[in-house]
Each structure stands twice: as C-alpha cells, then as structure tokens.
Amino acid sequence: MSIAEIILETIVKTSNNNITITDEKGVILYTNSEHWTVYEDGPKEYIGKSIFELQELGILTPSITAKVLTEQKPIQIMQNTKKGKVIMSTAYPIYNDKGEIIRVISYALDRTEISSLQAQYEQLERKLKEYQIEMEELKGREDILYRSKEMQQIAKTIQRVAPTDATVLMLGESGVGKSMLARKLHSYSNRHKKPFIEVNCTTIPASLFESEMFGYESGSFTGAQKNGKPGLIEQAHEGTLFLDEIGELPLSIQAKLLKVLQEKKFIRVGGTKERHVDFRLVTATNKNLEEMVQKGEFRLDLYYRLNVIPLPIPPLRNRKEDISLLINHYIELMNKKYKTAKKLHPSLFEKLLNYKWPGNVRELENLLERLVLTTEEPIIRQHSLPTSILGDGSTHEEDVSLIENLITEETDLKTVLDLVEKWMLEKAQKHCKSTYEIAKYLGISQPSVIRKLKKHKEDLDNF
The missing domain is CATH 3.30.450.20 (PAS domain)
Structure with missing residues (x-):
C-alpha cells in the first residue's frame, strides 16, 4: 500500500x-x-x-x-x-x-432526528393555528355591550346576516368597535371554525401591498422567502377576510381585489398558476366612500361590491345609554387583568358620562386602563383625569372644600342648609335646560324644584 x-x-x-x-x-x-x-x-x-x-x-x-x-x-x-x-x-x-x-x-x-423535529414543528404549527382559530372564535363570542336602540338594531342585523356570505361594509368613526363587530359577525357565521384574517389597510406600505395581499412565489424579489409566501387573501381561505380602513386601499389593489371577488381566483406575485380561493369579505372605513368615488379615489364598481350590507355604527357620544355600561365593564375588566380593586368616585363617573369621547370606545377603554394603572388610591378621583377631559370646571374636591368652609364659617344649621341648597340649584342650572332636568339632576320632584327656585329667586339668575 x-x-x-x-x-x-x-x-x-x-x-x-x-x-x-x-x-x-x-x-x-x-x-x-x-x-x-x-x-x-x-x-x-x-x-x-x-x-x-x-x-x-x-x-x-x-x-x-x-x-x-x-x-x-x-x-x-x-x-x-x-x-x-x-x-x-x-x-x-x-x-x-x-x-x-x-x-x-x-x-x-x-436526518432522522431533524425530520422528527421538523414533524414536531409542523404539528405544533397546526396546533397553534387551531388555538388561534379557537381564540378568534372566543373573542368573537364576547357579548356586544349596549343599552341604546341603535346598537340593539346593529346586533340584530349582525345575527341576521351572519349565516350568509353577503359582504358587509361597516361605517363609523375610529374606535367605535368595527373590529369587534366584525369578529362577532365571523363567530356567528358558518365559517367560525375557519380563519379570521384582519388587515388594517393603513399599516401596509403601498409598495408591499400586492405581495402581502396576494402572496408571492420564490425568487420574486430580493428578500423574498425561499419557498414563497401565501398572501392574506390565501390565508383567509374558507374563513373571513376583514379589511379595516378599506378607504386606504391603493387603486391598483382595488382593481385586483375586485377581480378576486368576481372570479374567486388569483395569481401570486411572480407566479403563473391560478389559485382558487373562497372567503367571506367584511370591510370597514371611517371615510365617506361615496365622496371618494366622486373624486376618483375609489372605484365605483368595487364600492357597489362592498356596499351590499352597509352597517353604520354611531359614535359613542350619540349613544349615551351605553357609556355607563361600558365604564363598568372596562373597570371590572382592568381590575381583573391587573389584580386590583379600583373604584371610580361618583363625581368622576359623572364627568365621564358627560364627556364627548372623540376617540369613542377605544378612548374610553384606554383611559380606564391608564387610570387603574397610574392611580395609587383605591378610589379614583377627578384629579387623576387628563386636562382634556377634566376641563376648566371645578372638581368634586373643590365642591367639598366649599361646603367645609360654609360649615366652618356658619354655625347656624338652617343658614348652612339654605346656602348649600342655593349652591346646588346654581350648579344644576349650569347643566340643565328645564325644571324637569334639574329635578332628575338633584334627585327630587319637579314641584320641589319650582318651590326652591321661587324661594331663592332673589339670589338666583332668571331661569
């Protein structure tokens, strides 16, 4: 050798x-x-x-x-x-x-061990997908909280159209709960065991929109995954595709989306193979799509496709009956989430009831979470509110201070009671437009209000 x-x-x-x-x-x-x-x-x-x-x-x-x-x-x-x-x-x-x-x-x-690990990984992926679908279903089955007639009608409409595949267009300001209602619609539908894919059209750059929505084949562009990637439309197969802020969809993508809705098939970016897809489309916007159509910013044919079941959702300020219900719900939710037992002072509760809520339900939820986390005392008072909500009016603490001063300066009980009564009437007049509203505000009868106004007529401005 x-x-x-x-x-x-x-x-x-x-x-x-x-x-x-x-x-x-x-x-x-x-x-x-x-x-x-x-x-x-x-x-x-x-x-x-x-x-x-x-x-x-x-x-x-x-x-x-x-x-x-x-x-x-x-x-x-x-x-x-x-x-x-x-x-x-x-x-x-x-x-x-x-x-x-x-x-x-x-x-x-x-490669036995690697193949085994790969099989385990694929099994975990399948399980994770199942859990995600279950979580989406549970989230969708949360009760819609309402007292107002407007929301009652919306809840009935959702239950009525959910079993169908009709396209639903949710209209309303940001934060009114369009995403939650879309989940609710999915949970009531026959597709509830399949994926719910939510897409916020404002968060995807225009240059990436086509590849994100329709997916791409391997080697389509620099940085693309080796084996390609299914798009959001493909991921929603047999389930529900929810396009939030649909008014932000680029015109080029609007045309492609319309074609998918008409033909139920599409081609990935960089591919040649047609893929069939079946999904239920739900959309939402805070814009006036009819005005956008007139300006040439939104396709008329797509608008007609989307506007099958329009669902206008009123802002929170227009359904005040729901505010107290939502406040109690989110305080309970945040206490459970952060293991606290915070409560709202009655004066703060009243302040929240009278606030206009420009950010709607989302603003209310975020504020209550902030108050629960940042307030050290078990009772959350008005001084914890941001100035945008607190305004320039006097707080409850200032009212208490005023009463304490009266008691200190006046030793005669009748005089103190008369002064407090007059002060309460003045406060009520600032918030109310009639004697009936004053009665409700003070918790007394309307005849009692008239008698007390007459009693303090000389000291009060004309009502």
Whole structure:
C-alpha cells in the first residue's frame, strides 16, 4: 500500500463524517466503520463488499453509489434504513483522463432526528393555528355591550346576516368597535371554525401591498422567502377576510381585489398558476366612500361590491345609554387583568358620562386602563383625569372644600342648609335646560324644584 493510500485510509477512518469510497464496480475500498451505524445496530466491516449486494440485502435502500455508477453524475438522495432512520446521502464520481469513473465517494448524514423535529414543528404549527382559530372564535363570542336602540338594531342585523356570505361594509368613526363587530359577525357565521384574517389597510406600505395581499412565489424579489409566501387573501381561505380602513386601499389593489371577488381566483406575485380561493369579505372605513368615488379615489364598481350590507355604527357620544355600561365593564375588566380593586368616585363617573369621547370606545377603554394603572388610591378621583377631559370646571374636591368652609364659617344649621341648597340649584342650572332636568339632576320632584327656585329667586339668575 502506497503512502497516499495509507493517508487516504487514515483520513476516511478518522473522519467525523460518514464516508465510503468504492471502485468503478461498486466494491468498497475505504470506509469508516462508524458509517454503518446509521444502517445497522453497530459498527460493521464492509471493505471488499459490493454495494449492489448490500442493496439486495436491503441494507442500502437504495444505494446511492449504484445510482451514480448507473447515471454517471453526482447524486443526492434520501434513504430509509431497516431501523426506520432517514439518511441523506450524497455521492460524487471521480473520473480518469478518459472520462471513465474509477471511484465513487459517498457521504451519509442521519436526518432522522431533524425530520422528527421538523414533524414536531409542523404539528405544533397546526396546533397553534387551531388555538388561534379557537381564540378568534372566543373573542368573537364576547357579548356586544349596549343599552341604546341603535346598537340593539346593529346586533340584530349582525345575527341576521351572519349565516350568509353577503359582504358587509361597516361605517363609523375610529374606535367605535368595527373590529369587534366584525369578529362577532365571523363567530356567528358558518365559517367560525375557519380563519379570521384582519388587515388594517393603513399599516401596509403601498409598495408591499400586492405581495402581502396576494402572496408571492420564490425568487420574486430580493428578500423574498425561499419557498414563497401565501398572501392574506390565501390565508383567509374558507374563513373571513376583514379589511379595516378599506378607504386606504391603493387603486391598483382595488382593481385586483375586485377581480378576486368576481372570479374567486388569483395569481401570486411572480407566479403563473391560478389559485382558487373562497372567503367571506367584511370591510370597514371611517371615510365617506361615496365622496371618494366622486373624486376618483375609489372605484365605483368595487364600492357597489362592498356596499351590499352597509352597517353604520354611531359614535359613542350619540349613544349615551351605553357609556355607563361600558365604564363598568372596562373597570371590572382592568381590575381583573391587573389584580386590583379600583373604584371610580361618583363625581368622576359623572364627568365621564358627560364627556364627548372623540376617540369613542377605544378612548374610553384606554383611559380606564391608564387610570387603574397610574392611580395609587383605591378610589379614583377627578384629579387623576387628563386636562382634556377634566376641563376648566371645578372638581368634586373643590365642591367639598366649599361646603367645609360654609360649615366652618356658619354655625347656624338652617343658614348652612339654605346656602348649600342655593349652591346646588346654581350648579344644576349650569347643566340643565328645564325644571324637569334639574329635578332628575338633584334627585327630587319637579314641584320641589319650582318651590326652591321661587324661594331663592332673589339670589338666583332668571331661569
């Protein structure tokens, strides 16, 4: 044996890789015994054996060296062993000056553990998707909180149209609860066990909109994933696609979306294959789409497609009956979330009832979360409110201070009571437009209000 052969044999035997070298007939010349542990129960000595013989015995299924000798080119394959392992084998031919194969070098890598981990990962992905669908379903089944007739009608409409596939267009200011109502619609539908895909059209850059919505094939652009990526429309297959702020959708995408709605099929970016899709479309906007159509900013044909079931949602300031219900709900929710027991002082509660809520339900929820987190006392008072809500009016604490001063300065109970009564009437006049409203504000009868106004007529302004 020459020095070169000794060196080669030593390299093969001591290598951490599983290496086998055969001659042009497939007879094993060099191998490390550890190589065969991936095929058999222990190290084997196979020098001098034919790979064709080992293939017939089922030890190599198939033999990669046999394939190289047959096909005359480098090959990579996956092998399955008697032990149930998955082996990734790679083999390369070595040629002489005449272009004839004189040797074949093969490498074997045990992929069993990797394949097992991949299978576990895929199973976890499936489970996660199932849990996400369950969570979406549970979120959608939360009760719609309302007392107002307007919201009662909206709740009835949602229940009535949910079992159908009719397209719903939710109209209303930001924060009125369009997303929550879309989830509710999905939870009542026949698609509730399938995905609910929510897309806020304002958060996706125009340059990425097409690839995000329709997906892309591998190699479509720099930075694209190796195996491509399904778009949001494809992810919503058999479920519900909710496009929030649909008025922000670029005109180019509007045309493509319209085509999908009409034909129920699309092509990924960079692809040629048509893909069929089935989803229920729900959209929402805080813009006037009719005005946008007139200005050429929104397609008329798409508007007609979306406006099948219009659902106008009134702002919170126009349904005051719901405010107290929502306040109590979110205080309870935040106390549970942060393990606290905070309560609102009656004067603060009244202040919140009379606030206009330009940010609607979202503003109310965020404010109450902030108050629960930032207030140290168990009772949250008016001074904790931001100035935008507190305004320039006197707080309850100032009112209490006024009464305490009266009691300190006046020792006669009748005089103090008269002054407090007059002060309460003055306060009521600032908030009310009639004696009936004053009666409700003070918690007394309307005849009592008239008597007291007459009693303090000289001191009070004309009502």
